Amino acid sequence: KQEVTQIPAALSVPEGENLVLNCSFTDSAIYNLQWFRQDPGKGLTSLLLIQSSQREQTSGRLNASLDKSSGRSTLYIAASQPGDSATYLCVVNSLGGGKLIFGQGTELSVKP
Amino acid sequence: DTGVSQNPRHKITKRGQNVTFRCDPISEHNRLYWYRQTLGQGPEFLTYFQNEAQLEKSRLLSDRFSAERPKGSFSTLEIQRTEQGDSAMYLCASSGPGLQETQYFGPGTRLLVL
Numbered sequence: 001k002q003e004v005t006q007i008p009a010a011l012s013v014p015e016g017e018n019l020v021l022n023c024s025f026t027d028s029a030i031y032n033l034q035w036f037r038q039d040p041g042k043g044l045t046s047l048l049l050i051q052s053s054q055r056e057q058t059s060g061r062l063n064a065s066l067d068k069s070s071g072r073s074t075l076y077i078a079a080s081q082p083g084d085s086a087t088y089l090c091v092v093n094s095l096g097g098g099k100l101i102f103g104q105g106t107e108l109s110v111k112p
Numbered sequence: 113d114t115g116v117s118q119n120p121r122h123k124i125t126k127r128g129q130n131v132t133f134r135c136d137p138i139s140e141h142n143r144l145y146w147y148r149q150t151l152g153q154g155p156e157f158l159t160y161f162q163n164e165a166q167l168e169k170s171r172l173l174s175d176r177f178s179a180e181r182p183k184g185s186f187s188t189l190e191i192q193r194t195e196q197g198d199s200a201m202y203l204c205a206s207s208g209p210g211l212q213e214t215q216y217f218g219p220g221t222r223l224l225v226l
Contacts, residue, residue: 004154031212034214042219043217043218043219044155044203049214051212093211095211098143098160098168098211099157099168100145100147100155100215104154
């Protein structure tokens, strides 16, 4: 059974810092891994999707990596801004299932 | 294409009442998923459809929950005899036919059971 774990559960940083969010998953048989952002009380915004054959994806100040063999992914945020404050969810699409398995999220607060 | 839409966006009900939520997927998507998210947790899978067929149901989906997609387009999720523990955000997503395809999420319906 696929399980997704995110560390840390919460993170507070001053504006301008570079930061890394970590995600681990127990079963390497995946189609892809995705990072979402969720603002309080809101729906999900997709940030980056990495297919199982890929090692990383980049979008603006965001870079996500995938190491399928070790069951790890990281989301790197460069030069953090207060507008980056949100919960970040790591999501795995496992082979044979189709349904997404979510981590519990990392709640990020960027202080001005 | 306006994306996935969900109605209502918010619902407050009293314990014991029935509620129904609607999800309209992206028009060309034949897969539709329902997830539930409780406070402080990541979303959890409830059920999914391929066209009108309900292919998988989570054990989270008790007998009080029923989902339908009668014509393979929009879907409804009904909760009968609501309980306070049903209070959550209910998220709908849709995707193309492949299991590996990206799921696009709607804004969610937030349910509060008093």
